[in-house]
Amino acid sequence: MDYSAFAFFRSYFHPLWISFLIATCGFFIIKTLRYHLMSVKSKIAKLPPGPKPWPIVGNLPEMIANNPAPMWIFKVMEDLNTEIACIRLGNVHIIPVTCPTIAREILRKHDADFASRPTTMASGIISSGYLTSAIAPFGEQWKKMKKIIVNDLLSPQRYRWLQDKRNEEADNLIFYVYNKCNNGDLVSVRLASQHYCGNVYRKMYFNTRYFGKGMKDGGPGLEEIEHVDAAFTLLKYIYAFSASDYMPCLRLLDLDGHKGKIKNAMKIMNKYHDSIIEERIKQWNDGSKTVEEDLLDVLISLKDVNNNPVLTKKEIKAQLIELMIATIDNPSNLVEWILAEMLNQPELFQQATNELDKIVGKDRLVQESDIPNLNFLKACAREALRLYPMAPFNIPHVSLNDTVVGNYFIPKGSHVLIKRSGRNPLLWDEPHKFKPERHFKNGESNIVLTEPGLKFISFSTGMRSCPGVKLGTTMTVLLLARLLHGFTWSIPPTTSSISLEKSKDDMFLAEPLVVVAKPRLPTELYNFSTK
């Protein structure tokens, strides 16, 4: 054997090479076996139980006859006594899931298999053709936008950078409610909460509270009310089971009127956003703007390695609309429900204010830095997430592969809908009762709003989970804390009790909570010169 042949032999039979070869072969053998196992399993496994579909239209007739669709789906599951079902709408398999164990199997074990989103009429319009992150199906565009949201908009440094803007809006909330009290007006908790969330959003992204002239009492003007209402309209219709999504031949007809409502709401959003975005891009291009002052500046200034803008104007516009929907809905809805529950259980008010007076005292306003110590308040927010989520189902996940879950076959392309509220009597005692103290049961001393066990869905888990945990928690808890620390709340004399009835066609309280607020802190704490 000459030297080169020996070297060849030595290099190819080096133990490292052999280990590498064994590992590679092992990997491919396991992958192939897993693939075969899955196809065998999927041949054996059956679809989850569900109502018998009609030819072509599937269960669409029943869905249309039983509005609202989510309630009908829950009823179908109850009648079938199942925690996972299969309902066929047109040729789409809808897989509703009400069981945390199966939810964990989907969002943890098979996370990558369920990492896509449906393409619907509404989501296509709202995201300008899937240019955004939450709505976009799995793919390069989703990866690009999610990375920007996580790294450039919601990073810990950015969160600290935006603190003054959030503080201004927390102060403005107190100022506005105080002015209402002083005028002897009742306070709409819904309006105050939604307005606070809208303000935080506008301040963070557009560096302004008002799109119009503004209001002296700190409240919303017509423009801000229109802006927030448009966002809630988009939210209401984005995944609203429009028949035309399952029967494309109906698309042109807009039979349920969803398309018209979405287009109107988009017109309003664009009316307020577009001119600001366009003017700002111009200012950066002509050099009249050089310092980043808000997140719109951040998005415009993102550059690739060749110093070209990372985002197009269209992408910025679409992403800002999606972020508005993502930011404002949950905190305002949760806080309205919490106050309604507290008005019916005054001892909860007492516990909350005891905590606030102990941690914060009465000679300053509650701040973001107090949140880690406000465990009872966080337990209230957690309890509201368990009972009163903003939507009946998590944002739909779409399966990218044939998969077996809970021993059932889930075909590629299925829309998986995981129930958000957690009211299973096997997991919760008195499941329908608002009992914040249940979250301290296991000696918990640091309450958080996340629920990785998916006993209810708060921020979800896995690849498509919410990147806004920190901001969402801060906005929810600070909104609640400011309202409870700054004011004593009571039922108007003309009302006997607060109804906890849920609205018929969405997840809000049926009637907006309009109640009496009285200042409970020294007068000087309410005097702000609002910006």
Ligand code: HEM
């Ligand atoms: C209390 C407040 C909030 C709650 C309860 C909440 C909850 C959720 C939930 C349940 C999802 C769906 C996860 C899934 O598909 O499995 C989600 C997605 C998302 N949220 Fe939030 N969210 C909150 C606040 C925010 C905020 C403040 C932002 C950003 C500023 C945000 C941005 C997003 C985005 C971009 C997604 C889509 C992620 C993806 O598809 O990859 N959220 N959120």
